Amino acid sequence: MRIAYSVETVRAAEQDLMARLPEGTLMQRAAAGLAATCADLLHRIYGARIALLTGSGDNGGDALYAGARLARRGAGVTAVLLAPDRAHPGGLRALRAAGGRAVTAAEGERALMHADLVLDGIVGIGGKGGLREEAERLVRLVRGTVVAVDLPSGVDADTGEVRGAVVRADATVTFGTYKPGLLIDPAHEHAGALRLIDIGLDPYLPSVPDAEALQHEDVAALLPRPTAESDKYRRGVVGVVAGSARYPGAAVLAVAGALRGGAGAVRYVGPGADTVIARFPETLVHTGPPAKAGRVQSWVVGPGLGDGAAARHSLDDVLGSDIPVLVDADGLHLLPSGGLHGRAAATVLTPHAGEAAALLGAGREEVESGRLAAVRALADKYGATVLLKGSTTLVASPGHPVRVNPTGTAWLATAGxxxxLSGLTGSLLATGLTARDAASVGAYLHGLAARRTTAPAGAPIAAYDVAAAVPEAWRDVLG
Structure with missing residues (x-):
């Protein structure tokens, strides 16, 4: 599992560790890892042209010390100093002693344009707002591979927000632990490939992170597995309340996801029974209302449901039950404004940015630029687990670290x-996973299925393609 901590927490841990080490040790550890990554990317160090874009902070020092290590191995290293009077003195001495050179911003344009690799050490993890004008101009000159030191300059390390011009890196070398902004869009898309360098911070970090991202082994440990004594009811039954005369396909797609989420049976309730049975004859169907459809272990309600009286009654029916409920799409528009804090059973909400904005009374752009704050606010307001769909899907539950799904792809921006995803996640709920785990695993498998469907070069996909690829993604996680 990748775990991430806030800037405040990281700085406190660094202070605790530095108090126990000789001066400069931590920066040397970071520089060694940074130089090793650059060497891997370059393949050939001797004769390579490397430029360092350095500001006045410790990130600039990391870049200078790494540049010194690379210069000693035969690279031509030029440090372009954005603040010459405040450049890290030790790093600058080390670079010059190793044969590197340091120039002002005006003198460094040619070095930046012809460099094979450029280290971005402009701003550290405490930086706020976008790049200043001169830094932005210099970054635009770069043509070679860009490696960000700790994080791309211009992004917010705590939130992933981007409030102006920013460095777009091919790779980011971060130290000690991940920062939330490296995992969350829009900052994540500027970070490139991530590499974490261990500098000894782990013993000084708290046990509960600010954000985390599941990986294959974490998901594999959560996937439900039938036993010798299992039957379809013991494995869980998921109820799906979806579709309408206008949107019959929503019922089919939600059931398609539910059938592949590990539950032993899917019980469909709604007007699309004939359409569902024609596609999936194994589905149990009922015309409704949900309370009279038969026993289930979770409900999925909302996709293609419409906004009429029947839709509202169906939503009230399932929310009044004592089992987990997932609410999506049209169901989100019918939620009570006061939240769902009175529900004893778990509730999962799965909005996209526009739906999240409506639930929060905010603008869509505000949600998209501040996804971490938005998903936390929604979870607190509604007393629910919230899966905020998007370029990086986030899962928030009150009192827990936000989970960031790493498997998504832009090709998932397609109807249905x-x-x-709703059907898949609701099925995982029926197997007994907690709301937080079901949402996290559902998003992970959904994204992985989409990636496998659109691989290797990337191609348009349809929603049903994703559902059909879930078993393959499931096997991939286990295998």
Whole structure:
């Protein structure tokens, strides 16, 4: 599992560790890891042209010390100093002693344009706002591979927000631990490939992070597995309340996801029974209302449901039950404004940015630029687990670290893919996973299935393609 901590927490841990080490040790550890990564990317160090874009902080010092290590191995290293009077003195001495050179911003334009690799050491993890004008101009000159030191300059390390011009890195070398902004868009898309360098911080970090991202082994440990004594009811039954005369396909797609989420049976309730049975004859169907459809272990309600009286009654029916409920799409528009704090059973909400904005009374752009704050606010307001769909899907539950899904792809921005995700996640709920785990595993498998469908070069996909690829993604996680 990748775990991430806030800037405040990282700085406190660094102070505790530095108090126990000789002066400069921590920066040397960071520089060694940074130089090793650059060497891997370059393949050939001797004769390579490397430029260092350095500001006045410790990130600039890391870049200078790494540049010194690379210069000693035969690279031509030029440090372009954005603040010459405040450049890290030890790093600058080390670079010059190793044969590197340091120039002002005006003198460094040619070095930046012709460099094979450029280290971005402009701003550290405490930076706020976008790049200043001169830094932005210099970054635009770069043509070679860009490696960000700790994080791309211009992004917010705590939130992933981007409030102006920013460095777009091919790779980011971060130290000690991940920072939330490296995992969350829009900052994540500027970070490139991530590499974490161990500098000894782990013993000084708290046990509960600010954000985390599951990996294959974490998901594999959560996937439900039938036993010798299992039957379809013991494995869990998921109820799906979806579709309408206008949107019959939503019912089909939600059921398609539910059938592949590990539950032993899917019980469909709604007007699309004939359409569902024609596609999936194994589905149990009922015309409704949900309370009279038969026993289930979780409900999925909302995809293609419409906004009429029947839709509202169906939502009230399932929310009044004592079992987990996932609410998506049209169901989100019908939620009580006061939240769902009175529900004893778990509730999962799965909005996209526009739906999240409506639930919060905010603008869509505000949600998209501040996804971490938005998903936390929604979870607190509604007393629910919230899966905020998007370029990086986030899962928030009150009192827990936010989970960031790493498997998504832009090709998932297609009609009906959210219906598949709802069915898949609701099925995982029926197997007994907690709301937080079901949402996290559902998003992970959904994204992985989409990636496998669109691989290797990337191609358009349809929602049903994603549902059909879930078993393959499941096997991939286990295998």
């Amino acid at each position: 893919s959210g219906d598949v």
